Amino acid sequence: MVHKDKKTEQRIFEAATEEFLQKGMDGARMQDIADRAGIHKSLLNYYFRSKERLFNAVFEALSLQMQEKLTPLFDDTVPLEEKLRLFFTEHILFFQKNPRLPLFFLNEIARNPEMIRTNLQKLDVEKVFKVLNDNEIPETNEITRRKEFLIQILTSIFSISAFPFVAKGALDIIFERLGLSFEDYIEQRKQFAVEFAFAALKNMRSQN
Amino acid sequence: MVHKDKKTEQRIFEAATEEFLQKGMDGARMQDIADRAGIHKSLLNYYFRSKERLFNAVFEALSLQMQEKLTPLFDDTVPLEEKLRLFFTEHILFFQKNPRLPLFFLNEIARNPEMIRTNLQKLDVEKVFKVLNDNEIPETNEITRRKEFLIQILTSIFSISAFPFVAKGALDIIFERLGLSFEDYIEQRKQFAVEFAFAALKNMRSQN
DNA sequence: GTCTATAGAAGGATAGAC
DNA sequence: GTCTATCCTTCTATAGAC
Numbered sequence: 001m002v003h004k005d006k007k008t009e010q011r012i013f014e015a016a017t018e019e020f021l022q023k024g025m026d027g028a029r030m031q032d033i034a035d036r037a038g039i040h041k042s043l044l045n046y047y048f049r050s051k052e053r054l055f056n057a058v059f060e061a062l063s064l065q066m067q068e069k070l071t072p073l074f075d076d077t078v079p080l081e082e083k084l085r086l087f088f089t090e091h092i093l094f095f096q097k098n099p100r101l102p103l104f105f106l107n108e109i110a111r112n113p114e115m116i117r118t119n120l121q122k123l124d125v126e127k128v129f130k131v132l133n134d135n136e137i138p139e140t141n142e143i144t145r146r147k148e149f150l151i152q153i154l155t156s157i158f159s160i161s162a163f164p165f166v167a168k169g170a171l172d173i174i175f176e177r178l179g180l181s182f183e184d185y186i187e188q189r190k191q192f193a194v195e196f197a198f199a200a201l202k203n204m205r206s207q208n
Numbered sequence: 209m210v211h212k213d214k215k216t217e218q219r220i221f222e223a224a225t226e227e228f229l230q231k232g233m234d235g236a237r238m239q240d241i242a243d244r245a246g247i248h249k250s251l252l253n254y255y256f257r258s259k260e261r262l263f264n265a266v267f268e269a270l271s272l273q274m275q276e277k278l279t280p281l282f283d284d285t286v287p288l289e290e291k292l293r294l295f296f297t298e299h300i301l302f303f304q305k306n307p308r309l310p311l312f313f314l315n316e317i318a319r320n321p322e323m324i325r326t327n328l329q330k331l332d333v334e335k336v337f338k339v340l341n342d343n344e345i346p347e348t349n350e351i352t353r354r355k356e357f358l359i360q361i362l363t364s365i366f367s368i369s370a371f372p373f374v375a376k377g378a379l380d381i382i383f384e385r386l387g388l389s390f391e392d393y394i395e396q397r398k399q400f401a402v403e404f405a406f407a408a409l410k411n412m413r414s415q416n
Numbered sequence: 417g418t419c420t421a422t423a424g425a426a427g428g429a430t431a432g433a434c
Numbered sequence: 435g436t437c438t439a440t441c442c443t444t445c446t447a448t449a450g451a452c
Binding site: 023024026027100103105106107109110111113116117120125128147148149151152153155156158159160162163164166167168169170171172173174175177178180184185188189192193195196197199200201202203204 | 231232234235308311313314315317318319321324325328333336355356357359360361363364366367368370371372374375376377378379380381382383385386388392393396397400401403404405407408409410411412
Binding site: 029030031041042044045049050051 | 426427428429430
């Protein structure tokens with residue numbers, strides 16, 4: 001529930017963010033957003049005109065937030081292992097605070113790629129490549145092959161921190177039967193992710 | 209579109225599977241399912257009584273299919289690298305044929321964990337552990353720590369093959385800007401996944 | 417088993433009073 | 435700016451003819 005003393009527009013926006021994150025565009029109800037915000041349904045249309053516009057406002061803010069948090073740039077002088085540690089720490093902490101975000105994000109993109117495409121104009125893809133330095137990537141001959149290889153590595157690294165949150169629902173069920181807790185698992189993952197990724201990169205380099 | 213010569217019930221079921229996979233429970237429309245099947249809307253209720261029951265039937269069949277395909281058991285005599293190759297080949301091929309399945313699955317579980325829990329009674333969690341042999345897991349002292357460590361490894365391995373499909377929508381946009389294709393990326397991943405996971409496991413073992 | 421017709425409910429959006 | 439009342443559309447589900 002959103003606090004009463006904030007401006008109505010912001011209360012609506014925050015309530016809508018919660019509702020959309022939890023139920024997605026299709027599952028979210030304008031009535032439920034109004035209830036969360038503690039205001040009348042018709043005010044949603046007064047401030048944001050339609051459900052679609054309200055959703056777009058929320059989605060745009062969230063994807064901007066993700067971009068800022070998830071594409072950190074590292075100095076060349078930072079050693080690889082330390083770089084991975086910073087990378088995973090930042091990612092996992094962010095997802096701990098926003099556990100529903102990755103699944104929401106991927107889901108809405110899949111459901112409506114055309115609408116989303118216009119919302120992602122600002123995404124600076126080149127920045128993603130700056131996460132690793134040249135000397136940390138196994139050598140290859142051609143430029144294209146190298147780009148493809150880098151993408152394989154980056155998606156693998158990213159998946160190590162993002163996937164547990166995307167799969168949280170399924171993992172909760174599995175962990176319950178094994179007597180484990182998701183929270184502990186995530187705490188351990190901060191360390192494990194570094195070791196796993198570092199071991200992989202170190203070993204692949206020496207193989208090449 | 210589903211073929212006319214099949215039994216109505218099966219045509220409905222297949223049409224519903226397509227619709228639910230594409231739009232999810234909330235976004236799917238009974239009218240659209242009927243259109244896909246080429247029959248009248250009211251027949252959906254005649255055969256499956258309600259949207260919820262139709263969804264449950266589809267979900268149960270899909271999760272059974274996933275379980276069968278995604279928890280292969282390996283012989284102890286198969287070497288680790290070969291085991292990983294078989295594992296990733298089977299997973300990625302399955303996801304290539306059913307690219308929407310992982311996102312659909314994780315999404316529906318997140319949206320409705322209670323309803324889903326009853327649908328997953330048959331999930332044999334212990335089988336998941338049989339993917340790796342004892343001697344392929346870095347050594348730890350306590351039993352619990354060991355179980356936690358194994359889960360870290362298995363979720364990492366699983367994410368390497370599943371995450372690209374979960375994130376397909378976002379990757380499509382990124383790849384488009386980089387002049388890469390998702391299909392090529394997946395083909396390359398069959399080989400890359402083995403190398404990455406093998407390198408990580410090999411190096412973590414020697415570290416311990 | 418399949419169709420037509422329609423009920424009944426829910427959800428998004430707007431008009432208008434205050 | 436905020437609320438009440440209401441419209442209109444969409445969607446699920448059912449009744450009943452064939």
